[in-house]
Amino acid sequence: MNPLDFTVEELDKLFDLADDIKADPKKYAHACEGKKLATCFYEPSTRTRLSFEAAMLNLGGQVLGFSDAGSSSASKGESVSDTIRIISCYADICAMRHPKEGAPMVAAGRSGIPVINAGDGGHQHPTQTLTDLLTIRALKGRLGHFTIGLCGDLKFGRTVHSLINALIRYPDIHFIFISPPELKVPDYIIDMLSEKGITYEEVIRLEDSIAQLDLLYMTRVQRERFFNEEDYVRLKDFYILNKEKMKLAKDDMLILHPLPRVNEISVEVDEDPRAVYFRQAQYGVYVRMALILTLLESACLS
C-alpha cells in the first residue's frame, strides 16, 4: 500500500531478488507458472499496467483484468469491496490502480489474495517508488548520502510523495523541492520532515539548485490533477530541463522521471548519459517481478 509497509531490510531483500532476476532472468521464467495476476485499473495507465503484465508474463504466469473503470463493473456502481471479493475468486494476486485515494487499502482489507497498490489518486504509488529506489541503488551504488532535487508537480504527484516517504529511512539525505508555489509539497510531508530532523529546501527555480544535486527527479504536471484547464495551461511549462540547464549539473548527477513526460525534459537531454529514465522503466519490470514473487510466496506460507 505504502513504501513503508516494507522494512529497510525487507526492501534490501526485494532489491537483491530484483538484481538476481536481472542477472539471470531464465532462472525465474517459470516461477509463477499456473498463477494469475489480475490488473484492476480503474483509471488508464498503460505504462504501469503493461509493466505489471510484463513482470507476470516474464515469470511464466498469466494475466487478466481491465484497463479503465468504464469496462469494469464499477460503471454499474459496484463497490471496490465487492469487486475485490470477486477478483479473489479468479486470480492469485491483484494490482489495483484507482483514482480514489485509499481504494487499494480498502480492497486489501476485503481481499483473500495479496493486493498491490498500483497508484491511488494523488496519494501513493509504491511500485513506482520501488522502481525509483532500485534504479538509484543500481546506478548510484547506494541508498542514502545524497542530495536529491524533486522538480515539478510536488503537490499532486504521488510518485514524489511515495519516494520521499521511502527515502527518509536512509541516512544523510537532503531534499530540495523545486516547484511553483501552487504545486508545493503538501504540509504533512513538510511537517514529517521537520519532526524527523531531515533537512530540506524549497526553491522556485531549477537553475538555482541543479548544481548541488546528486539526483534530479523530474515530474510531469498532470492535466487530470487539475480542476480547471486554465490552471493546467498556466503551470505546465514552468520547469523544463534542457541542455543549457544540464551544463550546470554535476557530471554524475542522475535524472530520473516516472514517465510519461510531456515536455518537462527536452528530447535533446535523452542522449545525455545522466538521463536514466528509460532504464528506470526496465528496472520497474524487475522490481515488480520481485514483488509478485515475494507476495505470492508469503501468501502460500500464510
Added chain:
Amino acid sequence: MLNVGKIEEGFVLDHIKAGKSLSIYHHLQLDKLDCTVAIIKNARSNKMGKKDILKVECDINTLNLDVLAFIDHNITVNVIKDGEIVDKKELILPHEIKNVLKCKNPRCITSIEQGLPHIFVLADEKKEIYRCKYCEEKAGEPNSIW
C-alpha cells in the same frame, strides 16, 4: 449568581471552553437521551476566567469519551454517585476515531464507497493531528464533526 442544583447520579463535564457546551451537547448526542441535562454557559472560573459546564443525569457508559477527548481532552469528567464525585475520568487522545469526522478530501475512497467507516488515526500526538486512514488527509477542526 445562578445556582444549578447537584445531580444524584450521572456525570459533570467541567472546564469546557466558554461557548463550546452546546456544540459538545450535540456531538455527544445528548439531545437523544431521555434524561435531565443542564447546560451552564459562562460560569466563573479561577483557572479559565469563563467556562461552560454540562451536567447530565445518566449512566457514564452512555458517554463516548473518545469523541470528547478528540473535541477537547482538557475537559474534566466527574462521575457522580449519590450526589458525590466518585471518579474523575482522564481524557486521553484516542488512537483512532471512527465515524466521528467525515473525510473532506473529495478524492478519498470514503467519498464513494458505501458502508465504509470514516476512520481517522492519531498521526501526531504532540500537535494533536489526526489523519484519514485511507488518504492521510488532515482531520478538520472538531467543530467539523459529523
